Amino acid sequence: MRRAERLAEIVEIVRDGRLHKADDLAEALSVSARTIYRDIASLIASGVSIEGERGLGYILREPVFLPPMALTGAELEALTLGMEIVRKTADEELTTAAISLLAKIERHAALRRRAPSDWGFGVYQPAFKRRGFTFLPIIRRAIRAGHKLRIAYLSLSGDVSERTVRPLQTEYWGQVWTFSAWCELRGDFRVFRVDRLDRCEATDAVFSVESGKTLRDYLNRVAAQMSKVAQDDG
Structure with missing residues (x-):
């Protein structure tokens, strides 16, 4: 190279x-x-x-400037729908970013004589599902910086456990947000529902890449489990 x-x-x-x-x-x-x-x-x-x-x-750290690109009508619709979903189902930080991006799209789409707001998308999320959204920016920043999180997690049985975790990725399931992490308390991967976090604090501890504890390791395990389930069903 x-x-x-x-x-x-x-x-x-x-x-x-x-x-x-x-x-x-x-x-x-x-x-x-x-x-x-x-x-x-x-x-x-x-x-x-x-x-x-x-x-x-x-x-x-700098914002990323994309080169000029031509988007089809369907691509503009897909992008607009995605931003509308983010606007209605994510935290304030991402909501603000989605609104800003939609405004930029509208300015360009106006050249096509049809604004994204005319495409008729409606996305609805119950207000109670937004519980815990305040923790999402903390989790995302910790993932980007590779910082450990200290959390207090409420189990379905009502027990609260204190844990230090290595956040790997966030997931949205249509109703709830979760994040996958390496849990130092359990010594294994765990998936936590964001709305069941009682506390979530970033630490100054930076975790290094260790074999068996990375996002790739986690995704490989999930893929292997899904493959086994498919084989068992077959």
């Missing part, structure tokens, strides 16, 4: 808003960590807003 291609690949990797360590970048690009340090320094010197330091990791 040529250096220019590698630099572009580094930007693509770190632009997801998550913290990436030099060793992980080096492994992904089949180069040494020393090469990654030099590449990061070159990118920063050229004006790319990458933040971080050796031993901690790197993240791209």
